[in-house]
Amino acid sequence: MPLTDRQTAALLLIDFQSRLMPAIDGGTAVIANARRLLLAARMFTIPILFTEENADGLGGTLGELEPDASSVAHKMTFDACLSPDFQKRLPDRCDLVVAGCEAHVCVLQTVLGLMQAKRRVFLVRDAVGSRRSESKEAAIQRMAQHGADIVTTEMVLFEWLATAEDKRLDEIIALIK
Secondary structure (H helix, E strand, O other): OOOOOOOOEEEEEEOOEOOOHHHOOOHHHHHHHHHHHHHHHHHOOOOEEEEEEOHHHHOOEOHHHOOOHHHEEEEOOOOHHHOOOHHHHOOOOOEEEEEEEOHHHHHHHHHHHHHHOOOEEEEEEEEEEOOOHHHHHHHHHHHHHOOOEEEOHHHHHHHHHOOOOOOOHHHHHHHHO
16 A cells, blocks of 8 residues: 555654754754654554664754653664664554654665565655755655655645544644644
């Protein structure tokens, strides 16, 4: 199925860390979209996993994303899949909706690792960032060439919603306004 489905999806938020985000081009919008995804995932009880790269150097996950300590996977590898416990911590869902930073380093390498592990990846274009826009665009193009579905925050939210008859329609609309 070419759509992301809330029954088969999990949300992976990569390295939204306090010392990294101020350097990200368009970082405020990237964070806002990640927060929309996070709130919708919680609304639909979709499993969520955060990663933190070298937390001693880059700080913890941004407070506004309200990470639960048990949902944070710490890593030192750019590809989270190479981190010893990461694959075991991933929710048992075939589809991963991915947002994070930096698009051309940790997001790219993790997405390629996930696809190698036979996971389907939905990369949320407006919820990933890099210090330079050309690095982000090159990374998105490369991930797409290798099979990642490139989506936007609104695409994901409405695919998870699936119908205007869902009682959470107004909540989803409020998230995107």
